[in-house]
Each structure stands twice: as C-alpha cells, then as structure tokens.
Amino acid sequence: MDTPEKTQITTPLSKFEDSPVFNYISSLSPIKPVKSINIAQSFHSLSFASLPSVFTSPHVSSHKETRFLKRHNYSDLSKPEFSSGNGNDVCKDEEVAVDAAQLYGNSAELQDNFDPGMSIGESSAEPPSEHLKFAVELPQTLKYDCGSPDSRCATQMDIVSESADTSLSLVPFTNEASQKSSLEGQVHPAGLYRIESEKEATGCDWESLISDAADLLVFNSPIDAEGFKELFQKSPNPVVGFCTSFNEVQKTQIVNPFGSGEQNEMGNPSTRPGETIELTQMDPTLDNFAANEDPNKYMISNASKAVSNLHRGMRRRCLDFEKVGSRRKSIDDGSSSSSVFVQSDEKIISKNAQLVPVKPGQDSSRCILPGIGLHLNALAINSKDSKKIKHETFFSSITLPGSAASFHSRTTDRELDESLTLVSTERDNDPNENGVPLVEDCNQTSPKKKRRRLEGEPEACKRCNCKKSKCLKLYCECFAAGVYCIEPCACQDCFNKPIHEDTVLATRKQIESRNPLAFAPKVIRSSESAPEIRDESIKTPASARHKRGCNCKKSTCLKKYCECYQGGVGCSINCRCEGCKNVFGRKDDFPNSGSASMEMEDEPEDETEASVKNGVDKILQKTEIQNNDEQNPNSALPTTPLRFYRPLVQFSSKGKPPRSFLGVGSSSGLYTGHRHGKPNTLRPQSKFEKQCQNATDDDIPEILRENHSPSSGIKTSSPNSKRVSPPQSNWGSSPGRRSGRKLILQSIPSFPSLTPHEC
C-alpha cells in the first residue's frame, strides 16, 4: 500500500512488530487486534518496515510486488474508507474502528462498519479489482494517499499493475486530482524523478519519524505531529480518543492528519495518511480541518494551497497522480517490465507486451518500458551519481516531458542504494560524463549524439543504428551491452526491447552458449587502473585490458575501430593487432608479454604516444568512466534481463597490480580464446601463478572462471581467437592466479545472469 513496497516486501514482518511504533500502537489500543492479525502484519510491514525501502526501487521483485500489490490494495481500500468518511461509521464503533485501523486488511469488519451504500466497504471486502472501484469512487482519497512518498509510487504502481481496470478507473481520478490540485501535477514526467528524489529526501523524514516512536504519526511538520499527539492524549484511552478525534476529522475532512497517524500506526503510514498528512502539513490551515464542512472541497482547496504554498507535498501527489493517471500504462509497463526482467515472469511479460507499445515510435513509451527496469541507460544514469541523478531527473522532468524521465527515476531509486555510491564517485570525476549529459543523451535521437555518447560518455546510454541484426546480435551495441534499445536508437526492426524479452533472452543464451563472455565487459580493468594510467600519462595499467584483445590491421590501434583503444586501454598479449600504436599501451609494452614482444610487430612508438598524450588524457578519463561502469555492473550496466548485478569487487589491496601481475593475468588467457594449441613459449603458466589462481578462485566470477581454463592460461602467440572459449573446466581445477586480473574479472558485470536488471 504504502510507497515502501519494496521495503515492505523485503522487510520481515517481525521488524514491524518490533518497531517502537508498533509497540506503541499495541499499547495504545486496549483492543487486541486478534481478528486479522495476518493482514495487520502485512500492513505493518508495508508501512513501517519499508522505510528504507523507500529508496529502494519499486522493482525489487516482481513476486513481492505482486503480493504487495494485493496487500497494497487492501490497505488502499481501507485508507480510502477512512478518508472517505466511512471512517466515521467505523469510528462509531470504537473497537471496530480500532480493528479497522489495525486491520485494514480485514474487509469483513470494514464492511460491517462501513455504510453499505459506500462503495468503500465493498471494495474493502472485495478483491483488488473491487478495490479499484473503490479507488474510483474515492479518487480524492487515493490522491492523497499517494501523498506519502513511498506509498504513492508504490501504491499507484501496484494498483495499476494489479488490474488494468482498476488502474483505468483510477486514472481519471488521479487526473482530476492533479488538475484540481495544481499545475504541478502536469509536470509529471519530471515529477517522477522528483518523486523519487523526494522519496529520498523524504526518506530521511520517514526514517526519523519511524525512529521516533513518540512521533508515531508520519507528520512532516512537528505541528501536525503535536496535534496528533494531543488527540491521543486527550482521551484516556488513546485509541478511543484517537478514533473519536479521527471521526471528527474525517467527517470534516479525510485529510485528517490523525487518520494518517492511525494508518501509520497501523502500518499504513505512507499511503493515505501520508498524503493527507502532507497536505495538512503543507496547509497551515490544517488545524482548521474540522471547521471545513466539505471535506472534499477542503482537501482540494488544501491541495491547491498546498501546491502553491508547499510544493513538496503537492508535488509528490501531483507527480504520483500523474504517474498513476497519465502514465499509468507506462508505469505498469515499466514496473512489469522490470519485474519481467527480474523474474522473467511470463505473466508479467504478457502484461508488458500489452502495456508496452511494440513500436518504439513513442519516445516516452519506449524509454519508459525499457528504462524502467532494465536498461542500462537508466541504470547508468542512476548509478552514476545519485545526486546527479536526482538533479538530472528533476531537470529532465522539467524539460523533458518524456516518460523516459519517469523511467529513469525509477531505475535510479532501485539501484541507487546498491550501486550509486560506487559509481557516483567514479563518474563524478568526469564532468562530461555526468548524469546530466547522459540524460540528454538518452533523449537525443540523432546519431550524432550517439556518437558523442560513444566517444565520451559511458556506455550506459547506448544507442544503436542496427538495420539488419534486429539488435539481437553482438553487432548491436545495445544488445551487447545488455541493455534494451531505447528511443534514441535508430535501429530498424529492433527486437531488443522488453516486449521481445523472450527473444532477447533466448538469443542471449544462444550467444552465451557460444561465448560465455560475450556479454562481459570488453575491457577489464581494476579500479586502480585509472590512477595508474594517469601516472604513466598514457599507458593504461596492465590491469586494464581488453578481454579478448584487438585484431586491428590498419588502424594501428589508434582509432576507435580498435576496441582496446576505444576502451581506453592498452593492447595486450591477447591482441593480434598489427602495427600497434595504441597510445594507451602497445602490445609490446604489455607486461610479461614476452610472447607479445615476439608476436608484436614492433613499432616505433614513442612518437605516437607523445603526440597523442594530450588527447589521450581525455580519452583515458572517459574510458575510466566506462571501465568503471563496466566494473560496476551494478551501477550502470546491465539492463537486459539476463544481467544480474554482481557485487562490486574491488581490490582489497590498494596497491596497484604490478604490471607483472597484469602480465600474468593477461597471459593467463582469461580472455584468450580457446586456442590452447599454441602454447605460449614465453609464458607458460608458472606454478606460482597457478597457486595464486587457486588462492583467489573464490573471487573470480563464474563466467570468468569458465573461460579461465588452465589451457587458456597460456596465451598463445597466435592472435586471440575472437570467440571466447566456452566455459571450460572450473577455475578450481584450473590453476588460478591471484593477479589483479582476477579482481578485474570480478568487477566485470556478469551478464547473463538470470537476475534482474537496467535504461
């Protein structure tokens, strides 16, 4: 119900019970919530447990979401009931009221208490679909419910996802609400971002509120909280007093802070109560609620006032509403899509298909769908810098009506927690790379921009121009990056979209079967590599190398045709390039690349390096960013379904990996193809290396491990086979090396994972 869907879902119920708020509520009510304990718990969990979850992305898990949605609906129903004034009836019966408050989920009681005429009662009793009705009937309440930062998005999302019918019904209301409330509602696209950002911002509030048992209610303003407290204090029996007061308030106005407080206590903090609370908070007249005869009007007026006066609460609402209403579909799609990827639930997929427009013609739609959960673009943006993301989202929201904004925002929320910190720091380094540009990039449709992106920007926002591959081959950058194609892509007959998730996944699997590392980052580098690069001025640390190496013949590894150069890394033994002049490091220079030296064609070199240095620095920076992205899959990369986020692996040891170290790694042939045939005379794996490997096997990602075969360890003088060797024996068996390479590998985002993923 409440926004904190994810958190709620994730957080154990026990936590709620343990929470001071819960205890407090329990103590307050003489009546023990025996009836629907389960429901009550669910609510509690939803309301409180999730505080942290607020930040979490809605995508958390489709299953959970679905469950949550159901619960959520109940809570919503209950909330509306309260707000709608049914609560009055409920309040009449104190016990009932209490139960109802506690047990929003218990529809039976609610029905009894509620006026039969009221749709609310029915809705409450009825399944989610009916809830929808309820929502329709109680648009206002819904709106306000959205008010809670967490609950808003989540509830809306949930509602929408649960039943299209309901969502449809809801939409108009939301729209109305938004319209009535203020222009801000219109802002939505941006609003989504804001919402999330606000969530974060509010998150603090929530946390503080939650933490403060005394302030059981989620009142943002201390005044409200105090008033609420007073209500409790008034009656010897806090519960009763609360109910009575609540009744009054409800009669006067649904917005009643108290109700919100109750809900909070009950465990539905964020949902309706939260909204109402915000309004009240926003509106100085809150105290006057009772005076208001027409609750609805009052609410509306308050809302408008709040909007004008207090943008925050309104904004959220508006945003939420807009999301719900105008964007409901998109949201659903997005949510579903995300869930789809995560769970790869067929049902969800079907939903997505329905929801998502097949053809990306619509910018917003496209972005939204893919973006929501899966796409790197979104992820990348998000991951880059939470702050930046926020700003961007906000900004984008303002400037960009596109759904993309909303989409991004969601992604950001989800991943912020996980990846933001790491990524943000790295990306911050490069101003150009920062999120703002990224956002723009995403919006950008022209190929030019795309190029720009490729040049400097991280891969997060890939744009392809595929015409024949249907974006289902590695030719497609988007597909190769594990992200869905988005609007900016100029691809034709694109199948790399959430709608075609099944196809995408199947294709991926197929490709992976051929080459397990196909979706692994091409450039592997250690976190520390960047500094090294700078130190050396040009050459990249040995630790950072292209996994397979390049095969350049004419570009001399000085153009982006060269993947090594493009990745900002030096060529390595793995490279079969001819006339390598890679400014980031020539194959010859590669440490421990005795074979390399043998192989290499030597080149003159210094001149190139010197000449290029200046330009290189920028490239290096960019590359660093990219590499970082790659390293931190969590942060930016993976969007497609298969991808899962690996925990970022960083070198425990700060020390740069020694070049020799690198050399070892490189030679090891992690990337080397299967070609075992040519043993590298120079570099057979030393026992030492093997030992190292064994020591670090644990750290190495499975994918890498797979590739890593003992045989592979030897880098052949022959050019690297492009095709990565299929997974071979496990690392354990094979000798491992503890080289930085290993670490690097870990950092590499695993691709194919079944877990969910990000535009």
Place this chain on the structure above:
DNA sequence: GAGTTTGAAACT
C-alpha cells in the same frame, strides 16, 4: 548526410 573504412561478430 552520404559514403567509405574498419574490424568485430557471425557464418561456413
């Protein structure tokens, strides 16, 4: 913006 170049990916 169109055409060329390039090298990876895919295919045989």
Place this chain on the structure above:
DNA sequence: CAGTTTCAAACTC
C-alpha cells in the same frame, strides 16, 4: 580452426 561474409560503428568528405 581458418577463411569468408555480414554487420554496424567509426571515420571521412
């Protein structure tokens, strides 16, 4: 595994 083809990005004009 090598050779060839396909493909799309990178590049040039």
